[in-house]
Amino acid sequence: MLVVDDEAGMRRALQRGLTAEGMEVVVAADGPAGLRAALSGTFDVVLLDIMLPGLSGYRVLQRLRAAGVTTPVLMISAKDGEYDQADGLELGADGYLVKPFSFVVLVAQLRALLRRGDTASRLTIGDLVVDRAARAVTWAGQSLELSPREYALLTELARRAGTVVSKDELLGSVWGDEQAATRNAVEVYVGYLRRKLDAVGAGHLLRTVRGHGYLVEP
Amino acid sequence: MLVVDDEAGMRRALQRGLTAEGMEVVVAADGPAGLRAALSGTFDVVLLDIMLPGLSGYRVLQRLRAAGVTTPVLMISAKDGEYDQADGLELGADGYLVKPFSFVVLVAQLRALLRRGDTASRLTIGDLVVDRAARAVTWAGQSLELSPREYALLTELARRAGTVVSKDELLGSVWGDEQAATRNAVEVYVGYLRRKLDAVGAGHLLRTVRGHGYLVEP
DNA sequence: ACCGAGGCTGAGACCACGCTGAGAGCATCC
């Protein structure tokens, strides 16, 4: 796991305590360093302080999600009231704690996040919410009825929001290795998706980048 | 056990007293924190105040049960009359105490709950109530006669309400590891369940998510 | 303005998925 906190004492305490619980702990002392480490996507869970020099915890979380990193994130606020729960969850946090917190509660929450893994996580890009547990997609509250292929395609594009994904990459990640389908199939399904997105006023979400592929704006 | 109370003095007193009784105590100071801790499902019993900042004790209990967590819960009300016993029990509480209460009575109730364990737990999703102790299922008060397989299937789906469960997962968790049955058996039993649910007006409860599995709406 | 490549879309073939009725196999009860 990754611990991002600017107080040296807290970092040391967490590192020692969590290591004793059998976890492998990496620490970062400010926002930019935390973001860089988290972007690698190699952590199972991130513990993120909100008050950070350089880049606030909110910003770190926001950029992390925009980059398509779905690692569970547990936020820590320095004092009661500072944390806006709605904001945090909107940005894709998976939980929060208020200092001072019980170490046992912290460990219990971390274990819960680790157990749940990636499967229960939600993906949020602006008004688009993909609930992977319920396999449900909503835009600004309105739900979308998607076929399995449409769902997989949208999820893959949303997961990599902000980056252009080529048709061949999509064939690989959505259609699988057998490569039974042609590139035109991707075009057809993007068409289906756009029709359904248009119906709820989200027509602009899925952009074509001519010659390169498709893009979901973050 | 988990203690959820917003008064720091009460938390300290309970923690000290119950630890002296040989229990392992974790505390939480508000509704959301209590809910998250309780959702981990690792506690044997939860002591839950009703007046809580962020999320009332009723709400915490409600969400806990909706998530399929069956940990016994003992409610605490700040003064007489505030607690609506019917409401609390309806939501799945296992007992309640009125402040100020005798510490000895508290310990006696906790021990009773701990002794009884998980067997008396109930599962509530909307109008659906699964009483695991009585092995009885009701919809809005009407009882359903289910065969053992039907009961196990519905219980598993209700326990994971809000998440799509695949046929293969159901074969594993309901039919067991021997995997003697085919996926079609799941379809057949979902059909049986739907027929019985339809008869009491709950036909919409069990949804098919084509290509993925089945889902009980939370 | 023209042209070609890339992208989009309507039509339709195909087939996998899910649902259902029938019935076999088995245990239990009278």
Add this chain to the structure above:
DNA sequence: GGATGCTCTCAGCGTGGTCTCAGCCTCGGT
């Protein structure tokens, strides 16, 4: 020994999903 209830398989059917094809549209370069 028959009746009953439960479990599960099988085969058939309808529907919705997937994907290809062909033709049209759009964009960007010259």
